[in-house]
Amino acid sequence: MATTKRTVEVELSTTGLDAQGRPQRVPLAVDEGGNVLTMEAPPGIEPDLSGEHMLINMGPQHPATHGVLRLVLELDGETVVRCIPHIGYLHCGFEKIGEYRQYNQIIPWTDREDYLNSPGNNVAFALGAERLFGIEITERCKVLRVIACELSRMISHLVWLGTTCIDIGAFTPFLWAFQQREEVYEMLEMWIGARLTTSLTRVGGMGADIPDGFTEKLSAFIRGFPKVIDEIDRVITRNGIWVGRTVGLGVMSPEEAVNYGLSGPMVRASGVAYDVRKDFPYLDYETYDFDVPVGTNGDVYDRFLVRMEELRQSTRILEQAIKRLPDGPVNVDDHRVILPPKSKATSDMESMIHHFKQVMEGPRPDAGECYVAVESPKGEKGYYMVSDGSSKPVRWRIRPPSFVNLSAIPRMVEGHLLSDVIAINASIDIVMGEIDR
């Protein structure tokens, strides 16, 4: 636990200093003559340290805070009495910038908020913009977007699994998880050319159709993937250290979890079967056969189990998506939002006008507003967009799931040990890019 310069300064200004200005350490135990006992103190003469609270600054450069999160912790011994989170170190003003960009120009920004779930964010934003435009996307596009969403859910959960294992002290599952993640990234690279910041969707369609050989690669991947999950399962699910460090930590009751606005695996681990894909479906998710795993105790261990099961359910959804992938166009036939082919833009008058209008003015939706929520790996990700009829949104609001989930961290860590803060913080699955935006 790094004490910062400031913590040391507070110490200096408080307790006794010696002649050189160094803080004097209070000896743990002294005998009758005032001599320091180096052995274990006999009962009865330990100094009474109850009520002596300590201030610990955890982060923003702490490796286990998963980004630039700073927690100021009040400790009584090793027990956390109070936790005051500080965020905003990564604030970039995405929402402000969005008010100065056309709809398609915002899509690269959505990559960068929750950067483990870029394809999912792209899909969510495109769904929101399409509702403003009143565009119905094609069937093939819907299935491709489901594939994109589920692949990004796998990436996010695998990164979560790997980093949480490292936090709690297991190294091997990290390598296995990241190997699988690499395969997903290879597929995304094959599809759109980028790995992390995909910008996969456009308003009214996709940036690219899947290339030849993609579905075969995807099928091969989802055949091998459950075996890796089973392997990780065997290594840690019944591992004594893992269980001992996760069970009973950060418990949220179902009522509390809903009242705190938790979503995603956080709320499901508490036993609330709320999944946007099932309850407020989009992209025809109601026609896919998959289960929503719920936990019973709402602790860190249950959140781990829920995410493991979601990885398996994603595999099921992908299997069905490959089977039903229809032929046909990916982009809608709507020249308000989709550019005409380049060859026609230089030869056909109509196409040239559409091209000019879109590039110079940008697509303009009717005045209106919509709130579109999708189930991101972290929970309910919502985009609230308000249009006044111009080519740029008046307001583009991101409802970040891990922001709301993180706001419950004082409730979850208070009363637990300092080392449990690491496990609880890891279980929230925070991405600071999304929290600070």
Added chain:
Amino acid sequence: MNDDGSFAPVVAGSALGAGTPASTTPKNLPHRGGTPNQSADALRQQFGTAVRRVDVVWGETTVVIDPARVHDVIRWLHDDPSQRYDYLSDVTAVEFRDLEQPIEVVWHLRSLPFRRFIRVKSLIERGAALEAPSVWDIYKGADWLERECYDMFGIRFVGHPDLRRLLMWEQYNEGFPLRKDFPLRGRFSRSEQLRQALAANPEARYSKEELSIADAFEDLPADMRRRLTAGERTGE
């Protein structure tokens, strides 16, 4: 887990019986004038003229509520057994480019048992105090959402226990970034922004409250205590 060891998950849509809803797509949504949420009629009956307007845009129901009654309305939506809006999705605000238009404070509520979604708005007319009631006493999740809204728009949420800046640092004095009169590049010059950013060292800062945690505050020199009480921050 129940006391007797049995377990029954809380299922969203439990009040509706079996069946899953269909995807909402623009195909089956009219731009304006769809069927409003049942809760809108119930609100009209319960609160009468406090419900100023009911809009249905792209299938989503928006109720515009008298600012003085909005806390009562949300409380009723949360508590009433026929509504049960138990989930707060979002709290935010909208300022329009047309500066004559009022600033809107927006609450997005979900009823998980009934699978309903409603948008509650209250309008702050130009010239009126930028204030809205806090719903923190109803939904604990409103804590950071309201703080962020205050941080970005300067709207004071009356009743919030700890309304401080959240994303921007506490000493930030350029204004409220998401307001339309705030330029994209900020109010200060580039050099001034750089100077302030380099001088900030936010890691080394503790609020007075945090210093008091460690009993360090009382032990600070008297003049430092006085400066802190007057609002100055430590750590430079």
